[in-house]
Amino acid sequence: MPIRGGLPPRNSRFVGREELLTRVRGLLGNGPVVLLPSPDHQLGGTGRTQLAVEYAYRHADAYDLVWWIPAEQPAGMRAALAGLAQELGVPEARDLNRTLGAVRDALSRGEPYRDWLVVFENANRPEDIMPYLPSGAGHVLVTSRNPRWTAEVAQAMPVPVFDRADSVDLLRGRSPELSADDADRLADRLGDVPMALDLAAAVREATGWPLADYLDRFESRAADLAFPTPIRVAWGLAAEAMAAGDPADRALLELCTFLASAPISWRLLWAARTLPLDPELAPTVRVERRLRSAMRRISRFGLADLDPAGEQLTVHPLVRGMFGQELTSERHARLLRTVRGMLAAADPGEPDNPAGWYRYAELAPHLIHSDLLGGDGEEVRQLVINCIRYHYARGDFDSSRDLAGAAVARWRDALGETSEQTLLAAFHLANTLRAVGRTADARNLNLQTLRTQREVFGADDEATLATANSVGGDLRMQGHFGQARQLDADNLVRYRRLFGESFPTALRCANNLAADLRLLGDFRGARALDEPTLRHRQAIFVDGHPETLSSRAGLAFDLFGLGDYAGATALLSGGHTVPADHPFALWAGRIAAMAARRRGDPAARAMATANLATTRQKFGDLNVDTLAAAMSLANCARAEGDLDHAHELLERAVTRYHAVLGDEHPFTLAASAGLAGVVRAVGRHAEARTIDAEVLSGLRRSVGADHPFTLSCANGLAVDLAAIGEAQQARELAADTLRRSRAVRGADHPDSVACAWNLALADADEAAQQQALDGLVKVYGDGHPIFRSTGAGLHLETDIDLPPL
Numbered sequence: 001m002p003i004r005g006g007l008p009p010r011n012s013r014f015v016g017r018e019e020l021l022t023r024v025r026g027l028l029g030n031g032p033v034v035l036l037p038s039p040d041h042q043l044g045g046t047g048r049t050q051l052a053v054e055y056a057y058r059h060a061d062a063y064d065l066v067w068w069i070p071a072e073q074p075a076g077m078r079a080a081l082a083g084l085a086q087e088l089g090v091p092e093a094r095d096l097n098r099t100l101g102a103v104r105d106a107l108s109r110g111e112p113y114r115d116w117l118v119v120f121e122n123a124n125r126p127e128d129i130m131p132y133l134p135s136g137a138g139h140v141l142v143t144s145r146n147p148r149w150t151a152e153v154a155q156a157m158p159v160p161v162f163d164r165a166d167s168v169d170l171l172r173g174r175s176p177e178l179s180a181d182d183a184d185r186l187a188d189r190l191g192d193v194p195m196a197l198d199l200a201a202a203v204r205e206a207t208g209w210p211l212a213d214y215l216d217r218f219e220s221r222a223a224d225l226a227f228p229t230p231i232r233v234a235w236g237l238a239a240e241a242m243a244a245g246d247p248a249d250r251a252l253l254e255l256c257t258f259l260a261s262a263p264i265s266w267r268l269l270w271a272a273r274t275l276p277l278d279p280e281l282a283p284t285v286r287v288e289r290r291l292r293s294a295m296r297r298i299s300r301f302g303l304a305d306l307d308p309a310g311e312q313l314t315v316h317p318l319v320r321g322m323f324g325q326e327l328t329s330e331r332h333a334r335l336l337r338t339v340r341g342m343l344a345a346a347d348p349g350e351p352d353n354p355a356g357w358y359r360y361a362e363l364a365p366h367l368i369h370s371d372l373l374g375g376d377g378e379e380v381r382q383l384v385i386n387c388i389r390y391h392y393a394r395g396d397f398d399s400s401r402d403l404a405g406a407a408v409a410r411w412r413d414a415l416g417e418t419s420e421q422t423l424l425a426a427f428h429l430a431n432t433l434r435a436v437g438r439t440a441d442a443r444n445l446n447l448q449t450l451r452t453q454r455e456v457f458g459a460d461d462e463a464t465l466a467t468a469n470s471v472g473g474d475l476r477m478q479g480h481f482g483q484a485r486q487l488d489a490d491n492l493v494r495y496r497r498l499f500g501e502s503f504p505t506a507l508r509c510a511n512n513l514a515a516d517l518r519l520l521g522d523f524r525g526a527r528a529l530d531e532p533t534l535r536h537r538q539a540i541f542v543d544g545h546p547e548t549l550s551s552r553a554g555l556a557f558d559l560f561g562l563g564d565y566a567g568a569t570a571l572l573s574g575g576h577t578v579p580a581d582h583p584f585a586l587w588a589g590r591i592a593a594m595a596a597r598r599r600g601d602p603a604a605r606a607m608a609t610a611n612l613a614t615t616r617q618k619f620g621d622l623n624v625d626t627l628a629a630a631m632s633l634a635n636c637a638r639a640e641g642d643l644d645h646a647h648e649l650l651e652r653a654v655t656r657y658h659a660v661l662g663d664e665h666p667f668t669l670a671a672s673a674g675l676a677g678v679v680r681a682v683g684r685h686a687e688a689r690t691i692d693a694e695v696l697s698g699l700r701r702s703v704g705a706d707h708p709f710t711l712s713c714a715n716g717l718a719v720d721l722a723a724i725g726e727a728q729q730a731r732e733l734a735a736d737t738l739r740r741s742r743a744v745r746g747a748d749h750p751d752s753v754a755c756a757w758n759l760a761l762a763d764a765d766e767a768a769q770q771q772a773l774d775g776l777v778k779v780y781g782d783g784h785p786i787f788r789s790t791g792a793g794l795h796l797e798t799d800i801d802l803p804p805l
Contacts, residue, residue: 002060002064003066003087005080005083006080007056008049008053008305010057011050014050015166016170020157031154031155032155033139033142034143034154034155035051035158036048036146036156036157036158036159038158038159039158044317045316045318046193047159048159051159052119052121052143056141062115063115063116063139064113065087065113068121070365071122072124072261073262073365074128074399075364076361076365078398079361081132082099082100084103085100085102088106088107088111088112090102093395094395096396100132104132105134107136108136114136117141118134118138118141120140123143123144124144124146129142145317161192162187162197164184164187167190167192168180168183171183171197174204174205175204189218190230190234191230198302199234199237199303218237231318232322235318236322238301238303239322242303245297248294249297249298252295253303253319256315256320257320257324258324258366259339259369259370262365262366263313264314265311266295268343269285271343271346272285272338272339275341275342278334298313299313304319336371340370340375341380343367343372343380347386351387354394363387364387364391364399367384372384381407385428388400388404388425388432400432400435405429407425408425423453426448427449427463427470430442430443431470434474439478443477450468460498462505468490468491469512475487476805477805479662479666481520481666481703482520485520488513489513491512492506492509502540504547507537510529510532511529511547514526514529514533514554515803515805518557518558521707521708523558526557526558527558530558531555537551544576549576553572556568556571556592557591560598563749563750565598565599566595566599568591569595569599572592576588583618586614586618589611593611597635597636605633605637608629608636612626612629622656622659622660623660624661627667628804631670631674634674634678639799643678643681647679650671657671666707669702672695673692673695673699673712673713676688676691676713677799688716689720689721692716692717692720695713699713705740706744708800711744711798712798714733714740715758715798718730718731719758731759734755748779750779750780753775754796756768757776758795773787
C-alpha cells in the first residue's frame, strides 16, 4: 500500500470518466498536468477535484507515495508540504522555505521514494506553486480554475461535463427506481453538469420528490432567474428544500459563505455559541449534538461534503458564492460580524506553543475569506496578530511577512498610524523582515515603531519595551554592541520595575543584556547576569524548557570566555530534552565543542563537524550561526594541523560574512583574523601581516583596543611582524597586547599566558618562558597538546570563537 497524506475520501458514487482517466495517466508521463474547467463552464462544477481523487485511488498501487496538497492559499500549501517533509525524512530548517526546497529536491531525486504522486488542489495562481514543483520519476497533478497555465509549467487538460451515459449512471446509482428514459430526461435538463446532477440526485433522495415534481420546481425556479444555469437552479432547489426542513441549516451554511474551501470543523462553528446569534441559529450552534446533526443534514442535500467521521464540512466555492449572492447587505454585515467573532473565539492563544499549532492551522485559511483584517473588534485583530506570530514561530516567514504587511497597511488606514495594534503589527512585520534577510528594512521599521510607541504610550508600556528589545537585536546584528547594551540595560531596569526580577520577559531582557556584554568581551558582567537568570528560569520553568537551556549555554560561554573550559564543559554535560536542532541546542553543542578543543579533547573536531552539519541544515549557508559554527570547526582543524580544511572553511566564512553583515562588522573582521592565523600557520607571514594589519585597524575602530577580538588579532600580528624581521615593532605590539590582556582578562587567563609566552620568545627570555610554561601548566594541566607547540619553540595562537548575535 502506498503512503497517503491528506487524500480526501474516495467518492463511492463516482461514475464514468474512463477516457479522461486514461488521458490523465498518459499525460502525466510527460510532466505536470493541470485539470481546468471546460471553456463553457469557467466557474467550475465539472468535477475536476473528483476526477483527481478518483485517479489517486485508482492508480495508488503504481506509487510509493500519494500526497494531497490544498493549494488555494500559499500558507495552507506550505503547511501540507511541511507534513510531506516529515514523511520524506527531510530535516526541518528554521526557515520553512528551505525545508520545502529540500522536499522538492528529495522528490526530484527519488529519495526515499522513486514513484510518487503529488496533487495540488485549487492552485489558482501558477506562480504560487512553481517554486515547489518537483521533477523526476514522480507525477504532479494540479486542479485549478485559472486558465492561464503555460505549457512550460503544466499540460492543460480541460474537464468537460459528463457524457450522457455517465449522467444516467450517476442519477440511477442514487435512485435505482429511476428509469433510463427519465434519467436521460433529467440529465438533459441539467446539461450533464456533474455538480448539478449531484445536487438534483441528493435533493430527490433527501425529499422523496418524484421526478415530475422536481422538474416542475426546476422549470419554475429557472423562470424566475435572469441567467438560469443548471448549477444555479439545482442549488436553489437544494437550498430551499434544506431550509424547509430546518431554517437553521441554511443559516449555518450562510456562515460558511465567509469561510474558505478548507475543511470547517464542528468545533470551529461551535465557537460561535457565546456570540449574539439569530434566533433560528442559536439553539443549533449552542448544543454540540444539534450542530453535528445539522452538518449531517447539510451533507444529505449535497450542499457540502462531510468527512467520514462527521467532524468537518467542506463547502464548494460555487456553493459559497451562490449563498453569498442571496444575502441582503444587512444580513451580509451581520453574518460577517458573527463569523469574525467566531474565529476570534476559537483563537487558542499562545501562538508560540507548538501544542496549539494544529488549531491555528485550521483558523488561518479563513482569515482572507472573512476579511478579518477589516474586523472592528480588538479580539478579532488580536487573532490576526496571533496568526502572524504562529506563521513566524513555525518558520513560515513568507506567510508571516505577507499577513503582517497587509495588517499594517489596512490598519494604518482604518485605525491610524498610532493605533496600538497597528504598531504591534509593525513590530511583528519587522521580525519577519529580519528573518528573511531584510535587516535594514527591519531596523528602520523598528526604529519608527519605537519612536511612535514612546510618544503615544510611553517608554514603560509593555509593547514599547518589546519593540525596544527588537531594536536591540537590530543593533547587535549591525555590530553596534555598545548601543545595544545601553538600550537593553535601560529596558531591564524598566522590566524589573514593572514586572519584577523573575518575570519571564524580564528574564529575557536580562538574557539579551548578557548577550550584549558577551559581544563586548565583558564575560564577568555577562556571568553576573546569567547566573541569577538561570536560577530563576530553573525555578519557574519545567525541566527541559528551551529558555533554561539558553541560560545554561550563555553561562557556559561566559565561563569559556573567562578561560574556565572545564566549568563550561561541566555546565553542558547534564544533557537536555530540547530537540537536537533547536537553536539553543545547536548553540550549546558549539560551545561544548569549543571547550573540548581548548581542553585538548580529541573528540572536539567530530563534535564541531556534527554541529556545523546540523546548523547548516537548520539555518542554511548564509546564516550567522552557521558561519560561527564553521569558524569553530576551522579552529579545530587548525589545532589538528589540517590547515587546508581550516583555510577552506575560513575563506568561505569571510566571503559570506562580507555578504551578510558587511565589511566593517566585528564578526567579518574576526573571521578575517582567523583566516590570517591559518595563512600564518603555513608560513605566509607577509600575507598574514597584511590581513592582520587591516583587521586590527577595523577592530580598534568598531569594538576598541581592549576587546578579545582585537587582542587576538594583535597577538597574531605581532607574530607576523617578528617573522618578517620587524622585531622592534613586533615586541612593542606583543608587550602592549599582553598588558591589555592582563588588565581585561587577568594574568592567569589562558590567552594572557599565551601572549606572555609569545613575548618571552620575542625577548629570548628563558626565565620569562619558564614562567609562561608554568602558567600554561596551571591553566591546561600536563599533557595538553599546546605543549607540542611550546616544545618546538612555536608561537601560540589565541583563537576567536564567536558568541551568537
